[in-house]
Amino acid sequence: MLCLGIESTAHTLGIGIFSRDKALSNAKRVYKPMNEGIIPRKAADYHSAEFAPLLSESLSQAGVKLSDIDLFAFSQGPGIGQCLRTSCAAAKYLALKYEKPIIGVNHCAAHVEISKLCAGFSDPLVLYVSGGNTQIIVEEKTGARAGSEKAGRGARAGSGTDKGGKARKRYHVLGETLDIGVGNLFDNFGRALGLEYAHGSVLEEIAKSGKYVELPYTVKGMNLLFTGLQTAAEKKLATASKEDVTYSVMETSFAMLTEATERGLCLTKKKEVLVCGGVACNKKLQGMLASMASEQGVKFGVAPNEFNADNGAMIAYAGIAHYSRGKRMKISECKPLPNQRIDGFNF
Numbered sequence: 105m106l107c108l109g110i111e112s113t114a115h116t117l118g119i120g121i122f123s124r125d126k127a128l129s130n131a132k133r134v135y136k137p138m139n140e141g142i143i144p145r146k147a148a149d150y151h152s153a154e155f156a157p158l159l160s161e162s163l164s165q166a167g168v169k170l171s172d173i174d175l176f177a178f179s180q181g182p183g184i185g186q187c188l189r190t191s192c193a194a195a196k197y198l199a200l201k202y203e204k205p206i207i208g209v210n211h212c213a214a215h216v217e218i219s220k221l222c223a224g225f226s227d228p229l230v231l232y233v234s235g236g237n238t239q240i241i242v243e244e245k246t247g248a249r250a251g252s253e254k255a256g257r258g259a260r261a262g263s264g265t266d267k268g269g270k271a272r273k274r275y276h277v278l279g280e281t282l283d284i285g286v287g288n289l290f291d292n293f294g295r296a297l298g299l300e301y302a303h304g305s306v307l308e309e310i311a312k313s314g315k316y317v318e319l320p321y322t323v324k325g326m327n328l329l330f331t332g333l334q335t336a337a338e339k340k341l342a343t344a345s346k347e348d349v350t351y352s353v354m355e356t357s358f359a360m361l362t363e364a365t366e367r368g369l370c371l372t373k374k375k376e377v378l379v380c381g382g383v384a385c386n387k388k389l390q391g392m393l394a395s396m397a398s399e400q401g402v403k404f405g406v407a408p409n410e411f412n413a414d415n416g417a418m419i420a421y422a423g424i425a426h427y428s429r430g431k432r433m434k435i436s437e438c439k440p441l442p443n444q445r446i447d448g449f450n451f
């Protein structure tokens with residue numbers, strides 16, 4: 105089965121093509137806001153303008169034609185409403201034009217599933233870290249066969265209709281941020297530093313020459329808070345260098361994430377720990393989690409950066425997984441769900 109997946113939850117427009125468990129293409133364009141956060145209308149305009157050339161690029165990378173595609177998948181949520189409309193409208197148009205099935209995919213679940221594939225893990229504890237999301241997630245097998253009973257909360261979350269297929273599963277969120285995502289902390293702090301392009305990757309470079317200065321640390325069980333850390337860090341810039349404060353913001357937030365994840369491991373006794381999402385590209389965070397995993401005697405895994413940053417291939421892969429589990433969607437069910445949660449549907 106060939107699935108074309110379209111990602112447009114926030115800054116990235118991605119179009120990827122998967123054949124079973126192999127990525128044939130993963131083309132993307134990233135909207136980079138300068139001296140400001142993401143302005144939804146500007147990001148959506150960017151996605152619309154870039155869609156046609158990116159589609160050609162992705163098809164050409166994969167060496168296939170649109171008429172070869174068996175399934176169209178799109179990022180249904182969570183995300184910025186205006187941006188989500190691009191992938192939803194495009195997938196609907198393509199599915200209707202080529203008379204092929206369509207599947208809406210939860211963006212967070214797509215991150216988890218592609219990372220499991222890359223790491224070769226079957227049942228990990230997952231730390232999902234990005235700009236908008238920070239969650240500690242485990243899978244919960246329901247034991248029911250898809251199609252054998254009603255979809256529960258999934259029915260309200262727009263998960264479509266199940267038709268036969270494999271046993272379904274759900275995700276369970278053990279802990280999460282109670283205010284902003286850790287990537288959002290870095291973006292906000294980067295703007296306080298006056299960076300033209302405020303992004304975690306720029307902060308990672310600045311932090312390399314920094315030393316630790318004390319900042320507040322807030323973990324509540326497996327939940328986390330980052331806005332107090334952001335405020336304190338911005339105030340600290342009056343008395344410490346930007347390198348030292350940047351290093352300390354990253355060190356503190358990553359230590360918080362590692363502590364909460366370790367607590368999740370001790371509770372669940374999982375034998376694998378996985379980190380995914382855009383912030384998972386950070387080498388410091390990877391190192392702290394790998395060290396913790398080693399102390400706990402469990403395997404640590406992370407996907408290549410190409411699949412941690414937002415991308416269309418993960419939407420295509422999750423689309424195939426949904427379809428093979430029996431999920432079907434009518435065109436009338438295909439609409440953006442900006443607040444969709446990973447624990448709000450059956451997978």
Ligand code: FE2
Pocket residue numbers: 211215234381382413414
């Ligand atoms: Fe993401």
